[in-house]
Amino acid sequence: MKKTILILAVVVSTLSACTQKEETTKASVGTQIIEDLSNRYTSKAYDKTKRVSAEDLATIEEVLRLSPSSINSQPWKFIVIKSDEAKQRFSNTFNKKYQFNQPHATNASEIILFANKIHYNKEDFKKRLDASMAAGRMNQKGYDNMLTKAFGFAEMVADENGNNSHWTKAQSYIALGNVLHTLARLNIDSTPMEGVDADEIKKEFAKELGDDYECTFALAIGYHNGEKDYNRKLPKARMAKEDVIIEL
Ligand SMILES: Cc1cc2nc3c(=O)[nH]c(=O)nc-3n(C[C@H](O)[C@H](O)[C@H](O)COP(=O)(O)O)c2cc1C
Known part of the structure; x- marks a missing residue:
């Protein structure tokens, strides 16, 4: 009996540690995003000697x-x-x-x-649809549907x-x-x-x-x-x- 209680206690504490960790990770992702966007700014002068890797x-x-x-x-x-x-x-x-x-x-x-x-135009869109077909996103019916219906949007604007x-x-x-x-x-x-x-x-x-x-x-x-x-x-x-x- 004592052994069962001990095992249960370990399981519960492990589960709660996992949930806490998940919450901390989620919070830190949000914090990180806001930090990224607060720290970024429009640079007005560059150092010519430094290159992006x-x-x-x-x-x-x-x-x-x-x-x-x-x-x-x-x-x-x-x-x-x-x-x-x-x-x-x-x-x-x-x-x-x-x-x-x-x-x-x-x-x-x-x-x-x-x-x-x-x-x-339609030729431009066909190229994108060809890539979607090749990636396995759609069959011929989907292709035809996109070409007539979805492309209608590009025509409309x-x-x-x-x-x-x-x-x-x-x-x-x-x-x-x-x-x-x-x-x-x-x-x-x-x-x-x-x-x-x-x-x-x-x-x-x-x-x-x-x-x-x-x-x-x-x-x-x-x-x-x-x-x-x-x-x-x-x-x-x-x-x-x-x-x-x-x-x-
Ligand atoms: C679409 C776009 C065009 C911009 N064009 C110029 C530009 O030609 N020259 C410049 O110095 N800043 C330009 N800016 C920078 C903005 O003035 C700047 O993003 C805004 O003042 C907010 O400041 P921050 O980027 O430092 O947060 C542009 C920003 C955007 C999003």
Whole structure:
């Protein structure tokens, strides 16, 4: 009898320790997420001598690829500028405007150009569906259904010329949001930049973008310059919870 009670006591204490551990782990994940997002900020100056590791860059590229998008359209291309030559080409696109962002072109470790399709069409969508078929996500009936019904959404948001770039651009911003958190997690500094000259980028990167892509924003990544990055020391400023969150 004594032995049974002892065994029961051990089982109960082990179970309760497991539940406690689970709760602690859950709490620390939440804390970690808030810490990541509180610590991340927009860097205003980079240390040219510091480079993102190949391993971290591979993670960042995979995060971009894995980003979700409406009807799994993936209407994007991400051009990762690594070499000095490509950085110089990007720097040249600031000749007319947004010069405040220009130093990042050559001082950041990498710059990612987010490009979105301007006329996302049925042929583009077919390629995504082919990949879904190959991954075993759907059969022929599902494929046909997606091509007629789901694609109707991309058609519905297009103008009379088939331009649905406002919708494809919105998808690219999801990838930006995803990667901003990843960068915070990896302790890599970053600068999202809408201050880029889309027309100049279109000319300079015509070959890489192809005919029907536009780039209206980019992201610089790397490590801040301790002396020049004034933004790092400033407190985070956001609207109060009650101004932006409505719980019903
Ligand atoms: C889509 C987007 C575009 C932005 N464009 C620029 C930019 O061109 N140059 C810049 O210095 N900061 C840019 N920012 C940074 C914002 O000003 C910054 O995120 C905002 O003030 C909040 O500050 P925090 O990122 O430091 O938390 C951009 C941010 C986002 C999300």
